[in-house]
Amino acid sequence: MTANERRDGRTRLPLPVLALAIIAILFFALPLLGLLMRAPWGSAWEYLTTDEVRTALKLSLICSLWATGLSIVFGVPLAWLLAKVAFRGSAAVRALCTLSMVLPPVVGGVALFAALGRRGIVGQYLDQWLGIRLPFTTAGVVIAQTFVAMPFLVITVEAALRQLDDRVEDAARTLGGSRWYTFRRVTLPAIRPALGAGAVLAWARALGEFGATITFAGNFPGTTQTMPLAVYLALETNPEEAIMLALVLITISFVVLVLLRDRWFGRRQVQTYEMQTYQLQNYDAVG
């Protein structure tokens, strides 16, 4: 270590490590750069204002927000159960409920068919008794997206609930708060940053969902063709359009992240979030 380095208290990164890190950065930056350079900027407006694209975009936003909402409504209680209640087989339940994170999404779609398809173990009764058919409908898209997205919310919220000091809830009880009042006024606000991060993760996963959706809900413009499906379809017919659509998806994700970053996260949550986003990219690569 030279005198200078000692003085400012920093250690220089070993050269091989630095080189590998830079390669990693390029690995992520180059695809984005490629999209930007190959984008047909001249005719961008025409591509983006076609009915097909607007329909797919609208459907994507509506379905992914529904999936996020359902993930919150069912995922927070599930996270609470996993974090706070010690019961036999809780590890197995956790594994089961987060399986779809590591499962190839196509497999998830097939599994949903087996359960909720017209001949599925539950789906046949939904059809016969209630006349509800989920496959190849917009509701089916929401189901498929929720199936793959909810675990991201569950693990994020569960971790936050575990870190929460139980005694803070005790304090609320001694002050006259019922269990429900304490949950609403103390527990929920305390995990709000994690809930926000988990919701964004789940939403991002739902927005990008492809495999389970195309398997379970098909690819019908207007009812089940979301943006990722439209991108895939366009790639076969018109690569320029595919690139524009991909850029739209990236822009939406980016804008939402920037907006939420200021709103919901302290610095630490942002770091956690970014770490998990990285994991998310990995899972997508698997699917």
Add this chain to the structure above:
Amino acid sequence: MTLSADVGVRLGSLDLQAELEVRDGELLALLGPNGAGKSTILRALAGLQPLDSGRIVIDEIAVDEPATETFIPPEHRSVGVVFQDYLLFQHMSVLENVAFGLRARKTPKADARRLAAEWIERVGLTDYADDRPHALSGGQAQRVALARALATGPRVLLLDEPLAALDVGARAGLRRELRQHLDSFDGMRVLVTHDPVDAYALADRVAIVSEGRIAQVGTLADVTAHPRSRYVADLVGVNLVAGRVVDGVLTTVSGAAVVIADAPNGPSLAVIKPHSITLVRAPDPGSSVRNVWPGTVVDVDRLGDRVRIGLGGVLPLTAEITTAALEQLELRPGDEIHATAKATDIEVYPA
């Protein structure tokens, strides 16, 4: 109007069997080392730890009695708790923290805020009402916790080591302040502490807790002077001498002088450990010992291989010597003797 409890709880390796009673307006301190079960008793009284056996009665109403399957949950007991590290709600302002209990009990929002503001004024934190708890010092957080616990008007106030989270320098002043606030609450109070000085400053009576049992109950003066077991003697069997320090000498109301190593002037409490007192028939003029107090042997208590000698005189003291030393000195009640102690062996706390 009393609180009486027969607390039976089994929790891991802790087997708690403790009976205690608190009278109206009284402050009982539960004194004992970590892990003795003090905090578990407090949690049981608050309803956070259901009893396995026994019974807790507050104002003639059983709030927990396994035999009759009676259990009133914490939110329906008239019990306020000040927790060890205060456990303020970090996402709420000071005012919202204090108003929480009232809001939880369905007090209309405007009334709750007005009452909370009154409590905040009473503990002198009006300027901080809109701040978040993390902006407060330890002492301020303690006052918010106290105001929050008292705002709902509980019959019983429980305090779990209220001074332990504060740094040593701030403790003496905050102890005095806490005492003023506690004196203004006329319900029943139970304080958990491991520090005899806290108990001395705040409590009317102490219950010594040891390994899940109440080893001894009484006034602190009584318990420190006459510990009934080796354990209690080691824990609290110290000489507490109150007086006023002027230039390195603490003078008691009866006129006894205790020379101490440096301490600030003002009302103080000196702690003299019985085993740091040496008994001599005749003082040695060549000794470096600064304190020599003449006294009369009042009683001789054997506790195992040691003997506690009670001394009467201007400065009543308890000294602890070995049985061998007792035999050598041939001490009998009524004997005139001198107690000596080095100034550096005496701890002094501002009172």
